[in-house]
Amino acid sequence: MITGGAAGIGAACAERCEADGFEAVVIDRVGSGFIADLSDAEATAKALDQALAGGPITRLINNVGVVVPAGAGEQSLEELELAWSLNVRCAMQCMQALLPGMQAAGFGRIVNMSSRAALGKELRTAYSATKAALIGMTRVWALELGRHGITANAIGPGPIRTELFDRANPPDSPRTRAIVESVPVKRVGTPEDIAHAVSYFLDARSGFVTGQVLYVCGGMTVGVAGV
Secondary structure (H helix, E strand, C coil): CEECCCCHHHHHHHHHHHHCCCCCCEEECCCCCEECCCCCHHHHHHHHHHHHCCCCCCEEEECCCCCCCECCCCCCHHHHHHHHHHHHHHHHHHHHHHHHHHHHHCCEEEEEECCHHHHCCCCEHHHHHHHHHHHHHHHHHHHHHHHHCEEEEEEEECCECCHHHHHHCCCCCHHHHHHHHHCCCCCCECHHHHHHHHHHHHCHHHCCCCCCEEEECCCCCCCCCCC
16 A cells, blocks of 8 residues: 555555556556545545455555645644645554555555655745654554564665755755755655655565665765664
């Protein structure tokens, strides 16, 4: 199951899952999968019921998210509530819906889409806070669910060329150009870069890796993230 899988990173993950031999079950506001506004808990619950009507799902990619750029003094409570609902509440709700099936199977893979912004980034108070919260949840889930054969890991993308990224970082902006120059590999990432990392965590052979955060960022976190 992939939340927000109709475009960008989510669509790349869905395509990679299909290539890896899995059936991609997508929940998003648009597209050909299950349609729902995942910022709404009731709509999320309804879509989860529909998706699980065909049987248990043992792999989950909590990908859906929203960026609400604003300075610390201007970030509104409404923006914070939206970011929390979509970036954090939805992830927990999806995990809890799929958990009984994973426990019954004695197997599960959960991948939470965090962000390099969890380490701190200007104009990202709500986004950074919620993406850091996802890392905290990932670690707790790893500790609690490992005994059931379920792993939980997080991906921390750096700058990835998606519609979401372009809206928050206009290509002709000096700030965006500075971002590209700050990447050691001197390019912005692609959704396929993230999907490749997600594929590793979803693999049945990755059962001894849990509670980890993999920054897929072209080296931007070197010297920033803890060893």
